[in-house]
Amino acid sequence: MVYMMKLLAERPGEVIPLQHFAERFDAAKSTISEDLALVKEALEAQGSGMVRTYTGATGGVQYLPIPSPEEVRTTLEQLCTMLRDPSRILPGGFIYMTDIITDPVWSARIGEILAARFHAASPDVVLTLETKGIPLALMTARAMGIPMVMARREGRVTEGPSVTIHYISGSSRRISTMTVGLRALRRDARVLIVDDFMKAGATARGMVDLVSELGATVVGVGIFVATAEPQKKRVDEYVSLITLINVDEDARQTEVRPALTDNKE
Amino acid sequence: MVYMMKLLAERPGEVIPLQHFAERFDAAKSTISEDLALVKEALEAQGSGMVRTYTGATGGVQYLPIPSPEEVRTTLEQLCTMLRDPSRILPGGFIYMTDIITDPVWSARIGEILAARFHAASPDVVLTLETKGIPLALMTARAMGIPMVMARREGRVTEGPSVTIHYISGSSRRISTMTVGLRALRRDARVLIVDDFMKAGATARGMVDLVSELGATVVGVGIFVATAEPQKKRVDEYVSLITLINVDEDARQTEVRPALTDNKE
Numbered sequence: 027m028v029y030m031m032k033l034l035a036e037r038p039g040e041v042i043p044l045q046h047f048a049e050r051f052d053a054a055k056s057t058i059s060e061d062l063a064l065v066k067e068a069l070e071a072q073g074s075g076m077v078r079t080y081t082g083a084t085g086g087v088q089y090l091p092i093p094s095p096e097e098v099r100t101t102l103e104q105l106c107t108m109l110r111d112p113s114r115i116l117p118g119g120f121i122y123m124t125d126i127i128t129d130p131v132w133s134a135r136i137g138e139i140l141a142a143r144f145h146a147a148s149p150d151v152v153l154t155l156e157t158k159g160i161p162l163a164l165m166t167a168r169a170m171g172i173p174m175v176m177a178r179r180e181g182r183v184t185e186g187p188s189v190t191i192h193y194i195s196g197s198s199r200r201i202s203t204m205t206v207g208l209r210a211l212r213r214d215a216r217v218l219i220v221d222d223f224m225k226a227g228a229t230a231r232g233m234v235d236l237v238s239e240l241g242a243t244v245v246g247v248g249i250f251v252a253t254a255e256p257q258k259k260r261v262d263e264y265v266s267l268i269t270l271i272n273v274d275e276d277a278r279q280t281e282v283r284p285a286l287t288d289n290k291e
Numbered sequence: 292m293v294y295m296m297k298l299l300a301e302r303p304g305e306v307i308p309l310q311h312f313a314e315r316f317d318a319a320k321s322t323i324s325e326d327l328a329l330v331k332e333a334l335e336a337q338g339s340g341m342v343r344t345y346t347g348a349t350g351g352v353q354y355l356p357i358p359s360p361e362e363v364r365t366t367l368e369q370l371c372t373m374l375r376d377p378s379r380i381l382p383g384g385f386i387y388m389t390d391i392i393t394d395p396v397w398s399a400r401i402g403e404i405l406a407a408r409f410h411a412a413s414p415d416v417v418l419t420l421e422t423k424g425i426p427l428a429l430m431t432a433r434a435m436g437i438p439m440v441m442a443r444r445e446g447r448v449t450e451g452p453s454v455t456i457h458y459i460s461g462s463s464r465r466i467s468t469m470t471v472g473l474r475a476l477r478r479d480a481r482v483l484i485v486d487d488f489m490k491a492g493a494t495a496r497g498m499v500d501l502v503s504e505l506g507a508t509v510v511g512v513g514i515f516v517a518t519a520e521p522q523k524k525r526v527d528e529y530v531s532l533i534t535l536i537n538v539d540e541d542a543r544q545t546e547v548r549p550a551l552t553d554n555k556e
Contacts, residue, residue, distance in 0.1 A: 027292070027293055028292055028293065028296045028329075028330050028333040028334070029296075029333055029334070029337050029339075031293045031294075031296040031297050031300065032296050032299075032300045032334065032339070032340065034297075035296065035297045035300035035301045036300045036301075036303075036356060036399070037396060037399075038301075039395075040396055050337075064293075065293050068293040068294055069293070069294070069297065072294050072315075074294075074297070075297065091301060116448060116449065116451050117448070118448055120448055120449050121449075122449065122450075122451055122474060123449075124441075124449065124450060124472065124474075124475060125438065125474065125475065128429070128438060128439045128440060128441060128475075129438045129439070130304075130429055130430075130432050130433030130436075130438070130439065131302060131305055131433075131436075133429065134301070134302075134433070156421060156422045157421045157422055157425070157441060157443065158441075158449075160422070160425045160426065160429075161425065161429050161439070164393070164395055164398070164425075164426050164429060164430075165395075165429075167395050168395030168396075168399070171395075171396075173390065173393060173394045173395070174393045174394070174395065174426070175393060176389075176393060176422060176423075178422065183381060183382070183383055183385055184381065184385050184386075184387065184388075184389065184423075185387075185389060186381055186387055207389065209387060209389075209390065210389060210390065210393075
């Protein structure tokens, strides 16, 4: 049972055939099923994670990490405390947060919280634009058991044929390009867009446009930190985990709070 | 015990205080220690993963996923089979492998294999250059319980003060730049460089130079796929998991094999 839990927790989202356990332990499938039921019970008693079993030829067992409301609250409070550190304030009122995003433990926690918010939307791929969104998008995809796709700022020969769009980046009002390989994003894909930061929402909007250009469907937009202003973003609906209210460069103070409700217009 | 394994497997590399388990289960630390011993035994009997306990104020328990030689062999064979698929051949003899790198399950497996190869070198940070190395570097860092740092091609205000070097990129002989934030990489860091692909080794060499410019130390270079030719790379020593021997565009054939020994000059 310990090894069973290890396999499930290490491969969240993946459907592992019962056959795999049966071979590994040289046990009957019925014994494995009983053990799985106990694992499921233990997990659900702790309120952390969900075990789903699927029957049939492609059947097996799948583990989805679902942080409890208490875990979500604690994690977001810890992240807010870290973000309030005055040493994070950079010239221009920017906040240094790359260390949090690129830390595997924090990015995994953020990814699991985002994943839990979007299970109901049933995405089959997570899309982000290079570069800083990648760790969070990868960890969100991991917690949902689906692939991640990186849009790039320039096409590359190693991505094969691609679709490119132009969009107006919010702050500089500059025309930027965004491209994604046709091999990476199928036309019937259900896409969850994930990014680390949103101010006006121009980048997220660019990704929404890129997805529609391909004929695929956006089923959600998940953001780690979104600014309170401008209140009206260039995407209609998004979920953010933390709201950045204000950065006072002179007083060296950053105002952030967990964003507990969805942002809908 | 099931929940214990879940916590450990979900947070590889992280040192989790015994106190955390004691509070969670409302049990004495001695009971927790006994249960941990059983978890350790079960894991080691399966030959997969290592549980380390640390005593003292900062003490606790740490889980390191260590794939068995059998698991490593199977994973690398599966990856080679995928890479041989003729539909991956792109114009110019490039191989499409972005889907593998950005798949959380595959990137986690590759990261665990790389991590296991470098535990002895005791790195305290994993460095990569944007963009395609990021998923593998993040998963390697995760399996070692250390942070990941992304070097960028251009400096950004959100990274704070940075160090920039120029290097000659291998194929195009063009002068490129590479930059890393001073906040991200400390002068006393022990750096493991990870990248998805190596041909001449110019990018890896650029990262080695960037690290020395900062006064930090490179303790290893880990690459997912390295080409057989040129045999002489621009870094002296590296570990690659798969060797790309030849791509025959006309015959639509790709020759790859697991690289089981280290590449030293």
